[in-house]
Amino acid sequence: MLFAGVDAGGTSTRVAVHTASGARAGYGTAGGGNPAAHGPAAAGEAIAAALRQAIHGLPPDSVTASVAGVAGSDDGFAAVLRRVWAEQGLTHSPRLVSDVDVAYAAGTHAPSGTLLLAGTGAAAARFTAREIDGVADGLGWLLGDEGGGFWIGRAGVRAAVRELDRGSPGGPLVELVTRRFAVAGPPRRRADQIVRMAQADRMTLAASAPLVGQAAELGDPRAREIVREAAERLVASAVRVHRAGPVVLAGSVLTSEGPVRRAVLGLLEGQDPARCVVT
DSSP: EEEEEEEEOOOOEEEEEETTTOOOOEEEEEEEHHHHHOOOHHHHHHHHHHHHHHHHTSOGGGGEEEEEEEEETTTTHHHHHHHHHTTTTOOOEEEEEEEEHHHHHHHHHHOSSEEEEEESEEEEEEETTTTEEEEEEETTTTOOTTSSHHHHHHHHHHHHHHHHTOOOOOOOOHHHHHHHOOOOHHHHHHHHHHHHHHHHHHHHHTTTTHHHHHHHTTTTTHHHHHHHHHHHHHHHHHHOOOSSSSSEEHHHHSSSSHHHHHHHHHHHHHGGGOOOOOO
């Protein structure tokens, strides 16, 4: 018997196939599989591409159970996954859960605790007996996800564009954003080009999040402000729902070494009433 697990977020999708003993039998990756960010069709295609890689060379009918943790999904997306599984020859449709469930289970064996997730999006969730019983944020890129990758990238690009609009040469943040968008010319022209590119593909803003951390490390004052504010917003979400147990950090913003992760860890350690333990 084989078991498949899916972790689909706004930036990337991963599928792993394991034996009953836990040994990995297959693995695949693809682009973002978040239907809210990319649309159900594109998200389904990304998950299908990762699934094909993961089961390559394996008998599909040996996959007897699957769990798909998908950011931005709703009940309707389950039908998309059933179709994808059937097209790949898998006879057992996957159980659809949120990326929050998958991230918490991957981070700790404790049945009760808190997840603080910051990838492309951001959310905090309290778990009791492995069931979610409290959520903060996770409201999507347009109205929420404060402190997540999209929020950080948008704040950084916005700050750079405003500097260019004022005709300022800017500092490290402006230089990094200009290079990332590959624009040239006078400051205002560069600002206009960046705006048009961001409007054409909003995910370029999420992809710009690492630039803010890099600029902060180089001493850019605005980048440092964004890092501080992102950390404060993330920790505020965690504190809202935390009661007891470990605090699991998940998502690329918090699992990658950098100023946001360090700032979040520092703030969590200062939350004595919450007695946060980061795993």
